[in-house]
Amino acid sequence: MESLLEQQFGTPVTRQPVSQPVSRQILHNESLIHYHQALSDRSIFNNCLHGLANTDYHHTEGTDTALYRTADKAVQKHINMLDGLALFLIFRGRDRKSQSVVATGMIRETRGVKIFYANNSSRQASREQRDYIDKLVEKFKNQHPVNDILKHVIQFCKEKIVQRCKKLAAKFDMNSTTLREDVSNFYGIRSDIAEYTEIETTLRDQKWIQKTSSLSTALDTFLRCAAKLTRLSTTQDIFDVLCLAYALTTITPGMENLVKPPIWRRMKKMADYRKICIRTRDIVRTIGGSSASITVDQLFPPDELEYEVYNSTLEALNTWSTVYPSDSPLQDFELQLKEYYPDAKEGQSGKIKILFSQHCELTVANYLLRLKTATKSLLGPIEIGCSKASCFWCDLYLTELNDILPKYGRVINRATHGNLCNGWMMPQALPGYENVNREVLDCIGRQVETVFAYGNDRRRKSDSLPLDREALPQDDGKEEFAEPKF
Numbered sequence: 001m002e003s004l005l006e007q008q009f010g011t012p013v014t015r016q017p018v019s020q021p022v023s024r025q026i027l028h029n030e031s032l033i034h035y036h037q038a039l040s041d042r043s044i045f046n047n048c049l050h051g052l053a054n055t056d057y058h059h060t061e062g063t064d065t066a067l068y069r070t071a072d073k074a075v076q077k078h079i080n081m082l083d084g085l086a087l088f089l090i091f092r093g094r095d096r097k098s099q100s101v102v103a104t105g106m107i108r109e110t111r112g113v114k115i116f117y118a119n120n121s122s123r124q125a126s127r128e129q130r131d132y133i134d135k136l137v138e139k140f141k142n143q144h145p146v147n148d149i150l151k152h153v154i155q156f157c158k159e160k161i162v163q164r165c166k167k168l169a170a171k172f173d174m175n176s177t178t179l180r181e182d183v184s185n186f187y188g189i190r191s192d193i194a195e196y197t198e199i200e201t202t203l204r205d206q207k208w209i210q211k212t213s214s215l216s217t218a219l220d221t222f223l224r225c226a227a228k229l230t231r232l233s234t235t236q237d238i239f240d241v242l243c244l245a246y247a248l249t250t251i252t253p254g255m256e257n258l259v260k261p262p263i264w265r266r267m268k269k270m271a272d273y274r275k276i277c278i279r280t281r282d283i284v285r286t287i288g289g290s291s292a293s294i295t296v297d298q299l300f301p302p303d304e305l306e307y308e309v310y311n312s313t314l315e316a317l318n319t320w321s322t323v324y325p326s327d328s329p330l331q332d333f334e335l336q337l338k339e340y341y342p343d344a345k346e347g348q349s350g351k352i353k354i355l356f357s358q359h360c361e362l363t364v365a366n367y368l369l370r371l372k373t374a375t376k377s378l379l380g381p382i383e384i385g386c387s388k389a390s391c392f393w394c395d396l397y398l399t400e401l402n403d404i405l406p407k408y409g410r411v412i413n414r415a416t417h418g419n420l421c422n423g424w425m426m427p428q429a430l431p432g433y434e435n436v437n438r439e440v441l442d443c444i445g446r447q448v449e450t451v452f453a454y455g456n457d458r459r460r461k462s463d464s465l466p467l468d469r470e471a472l473p474q475d476d477g478k479e480e481f482a483e484p485k486f
């Protein structure tokens with residue numbers, strides 16, 4: 001009978017039952033190391049992923065993807081728009097993590113567009129959420145006022161929006177119970193500089209702040225309002241905060257130079273909601289407004305699956321040593337891992353349950369690829385929007401997929417945050433693209449082997465380790481930091 005893992009991975013690779021692991025000798029003798037054979041064992045795969053996440057989670061810096069950086073301006077703009085649309089479809093906050101990230105894709109048609117979206121959960125949108133989406137589309141088509149559209153979005157995307165607002169307040173050590181009333185001028189902007197007066201005047205003239213308010217007071221109030229927000233806050237309270245974030249980041253040039261980059265990024269994330277309402281409304285007008293055909297369909301990943309793995313990082317990684325074509329299991333966390341991976345977490349003995357899910361960008365990418373292959377319309381890039389940057393594994397998967405796609409039909413998404421996520425589920429191999437899955441598994445195997453090499457060989461991380469290099473997705477462009485899309 002086909003195992004769950006085989007269903008996930010598509011064409012099963014030949015493997016030994018767990019009770020009779022592939023011998024190290026066999027793997028060695030083949031000389032070409034097929035790590036995917038070892039990783040076709042579900043338990044080894046899950047444990048290795050968990051072990052890697054605990055060992056080297058912040059694997060690389062966040063960057064825009066090479067394909068995005070080198071894409072046409074029009075393609076970049078389109079992906080940015082899809083990123084934005086994803087924000088309008090996040091109905092849950094951190095409490096339902098798998099529903100708090102959304103990816104989007106789009107197919108253009110003669111009289112309009114078909115929009116597709118997915119999150120990491122296979123849970124279907126509720127009737128109320130469906131109605132919200134239908135109404136949102138109608139509002140865009142009928143060119144409703146931006147503020148009306150934004151308020152509609154706030155009602156349904158409240159949890160995520162509130163989280164974003166509170167993250168800014170948290171940067172100033174404020175939350176709903178600590179409003180720091182004894183402090184003023186949190187932003188620390190000097191009032192005797194030209195930019196201050198310019199921003200203050202613009203905000204007053206355009207009625208974003210009261211005529212009698214100083215910029216400094218308005219910013220303090222803005223932060224306290226953001227800190228106070230909860231999921232029970234009124235739409236109007238949230239709306240006011242988002243609007244000032246929009247004004248501060250969009251219509252007052254110079255503000256960017258007065259605040260630190262992390263603060264600026266958080267403010268922009270709050271401002272995005274209003275900005276995207278405006279952009280989307282404009283785009284809908286250009287494709288025909290009320291006469292445009294716009295559909296929004298949810299795509300479903302496989303069900304999330306909970307698996308038990310070893311809590312201890314060493315134990316989890318050592319499941320690999322049953323098939324690992326090398327010397328010995330890791331024995332000592334401090335000496336063999338911590339020394340080379342300072343952020344490594346030891347974990348306790350026993351087992352831990354981890355929820356594995358297929359990440360939304362891969363669900364959308366594979367669906368659009370299948371659709372384009374079926375209709376033989378692989379002529380343009382497959383543009384994917386996402387509410388946050390992709391993890392290391394999704395980025396790797398897309399890189400391997402793009403390696404075998406024609407140049408003009410590649411999948412392009414905005415960015416990767418480079419983290420080795422735990423609980424990552426490999427999509428079922430698409431017919432004709434089975435090699436993608438094998439390559440990804442081989443790369444995961446190389447990552448694990450690299451950890452063992454550091455540990456057992458006691459090599460410094462700075463020493464050249466070809467395996468580690470190979471394990472990284474190819475990226476020949478210059479590094480450019482993306483704004484993490486949380």
Ligand SMILES: [Zn+2]
Nearest residue numbers: 359390391394
């Ligand atoms: Zn991912």
